[in-house]
Amino acid sequence: MKSYTKYLTFNTKRRRELIHITREVEDAVRESGIREGLAFVSAMHITAAVFVNDNEPGLHQDIWEWLEELAPYRSDYRHHRTGEDNGDAHLKSLLIHNQTLLPITDGRLDLGPWQRVFYAEFDGQRRKRLVIKILGE
Numbered sequence: 001m002k003s004y005t006k007y008l009t010f011n012t013k014r015r016r017e018l019i020h021i022t023r024e025v026e027d028a029v030r031e032s033g034i035r036e037g038l039a040f041v042s043a044m045h046i047t048a049a050v051f052v053n054d055n056e057p058g059l060h061q062d063i064w065e066w067l068e069e070l071a072p073y074r075s076d077y078r079h080h081r082t083g084e085d086n087g088d089a090h091l092k093s094l095l096i097h098n099q100t101l102l103p104i105t106d107g108r109l110d111l112g113p114w115q116r117v118f119y120a121e122f123d124g125q126r127r128k129r130l131v132i133k134i135l136g137e
Contacts, residue, residue, distance in 0.1 A: 005133050018064075018119075020117075022055075029108065035106060036137055039102040041117060047090055048093060048120060055118075
């Protein structure tokens with residue numbers, strides 16, 4: 001079995017930001033030379049997430065509103081007693097998850113017709129990384 005690793009770095013302009021990364025994952029698959037296997041895509045920070053969904057702005061807004069409803073930004077999280085102010089970002093990451101596993105078939109990402117890959121940042125404005133690990137033959 002072969003493996004290939006690629007890192008992406010983000011430095012978002014806003015604290016919360018959604019970045020469409022399908023093309024970057026597709027590029028990594030192509031660079032890997034792997035024809036059949038899996039692409040594991042993982043945020044390397046506990047206040048970010050990686051997910052697969054539709055690239056539709058209305059849905060993106062719905063997702064942000066849903067997350068804010070479930071884990072609102074507020075000042076009274078116990079985590080903030082450590083000097084941090086990102087308790088909501090940790091909870092949002094748990095809701096969406098920090099990683100996803102994608103199939104590779106015939107040398108290409110094998111996504112459904114509307115599926116796209118996204119990196120969601122919940123505590124940005126600083127350097128963050130993501131790892132793409134590709135395994136297969």
